[in-house]
Amino acid sequence: xxxxxxxxxxxxxxxEREKETMAGxxxxxxxxxxxxxxxxxxxxGVDRVGFEVLxxxxxxxxxxxxxxxxxxxxxxxxxxxxxxxxxxxxxxxxPELKIREDTDLFIIDEVGKMELYSSYFFPxxxxxxxxxxxxxxxxPIPKFGxxxxxxxxxxxxxxxxxxTLDESNRxxxxxxxxxxxxxxxxxx
Numbered sequence: 235x236x237x238x239x240x241x242x243x244x245x246x247x248x249x250e251r252e253k254e255t256m257a258g259x260x261x262x263x264x265x266x267x268x269x270x271x272x273x274x275x276x277x278x279g280v281d282r283v284g285f286e287v288l289x290x291x292x293x294x295x296x297x298x299x300x301x302x303x304x305x306x307x308x309x310x311x312x313x314x315x316x317x318x319x320x321x322x323x324x325x326x327x328x329p330e331l332k333i334r335e336d337t338d339l340f341i342i343d344e345v346g347k348m349e350l351y352s353s354y355f356f357p358x359x360x361x362x363x364x365x366x367x368x369x370x371x372x373x374p375i376p377k378f379g380x381x382x383x384x385x386x387x388x389x390x391x392x393x394x395x396x397x398t399l400d401e402s403n404r405x406x407x408x409x410x411x412x413x414x415x416x417x418x419x420x421x422x
Contacts, residue, residue, distance in 0.1 A: 268290060268337075268338065268339040268340065268341050269289075269290065269330045269331070269332075269334070269337055269340055269341070270289070270290050270330055270340050270341030270342055270343075270370075271287050271288060271289045271290065271326065271327050271330050271341075271342065271343070272287070272288055272290075272341070272343035272344075273285045273286065273287050273288070273297055273343060273344060273348075273349075274286055274287075274288055276296075276299065283299060283300045283301060284296065284297070284298050284299030284300060284301070284316060285297040285298045285299075285316070285348070287322075287323055287326050287327055288326075289326060289327075289330050290330075290341065293326055294326065295319075295322040295323065295325055295326035295327075296319045296322040296323075297318065297319065297322070297323050297348055297349070298313065298316035298317060298318045298319060298348050299316060299317060299319065300315050300316055300317070302317065307319070311351045313347050313348050313351075316348070318348045318351045320351050320352050323348075323349065323351075323352055323355075324352050324354060324355070327349070327352075327355065328352070328354055328355070328358060331355075331358035331359065331361075331362060332358075333361065333362065333365045333367060337367050338367070338368070338419055339367065339368045339369075339370060339415070339419065340362050340367060340368070340369045340370070340371075341369075341370045341371070342359070342369065342370070342371040342372070343371070343372040344371070344372040344373060344374065345359065345371050345372070345373050345384065345385060345388060346373070346374050346382070346385075347374070347382060350382065350384055356384050359371075359384075359388070363388075363391055368415065368418045368419065370411075370415065371388065373385045373388060373389065395414065397410065397411055
């Protein structure tokens with residue numbers, strides 16, 4: 235069961251994952267104290283009705299939903315059955331991607347199709363990579379052999395290391411990723 239991967243290196247650390255199967259794998263083991271965000275399912279009973287984006291300091295906003303909350307939501311881009319609320323995503327996620335003098339590490343879960351509907355999101359990531367501030371980011375595993383071009387660009391970034399995570403290796407991988415990040419963060 236292949237679930238995902240993380241990469242760590244000079245300036246980027248990514249983990250690939252398959253959205254539907256990554257819940258509970260343990261991606262959030264190293265997310266406190268750094269700028270960044272992660273996505274979380276929104277459920278009504280047993281039904282998943284959307285996703286929200288949460289910053290590591292607790293701010294949140296809608297990423298995508300199956301229910302049309304407003305007339306303009308019919309115009310939002312779609313990923314499967316979900317309508318992507320780009321404005322809400324940008325209002326929460328983009329401030330987290332600003333480079334500050336005291337930033338040692340950025341954390342992004344994930345760089346996926348929904349997030350990439352923001353025309354400002356990927357340029358912000360490229361800006362982070364140019365800054366040499368380490369980046370821990372999840373990226374989806376290609377479905378049916380089709381990879382997202384922006385994800386390919388991240389995975390091919392000089393210094394990127396890819397780790398594949400699943401439920402059986404998450405503890406061992408956590409230690410390996412943590413160790414590599416510590417090494418990266420110790421370098422001047």
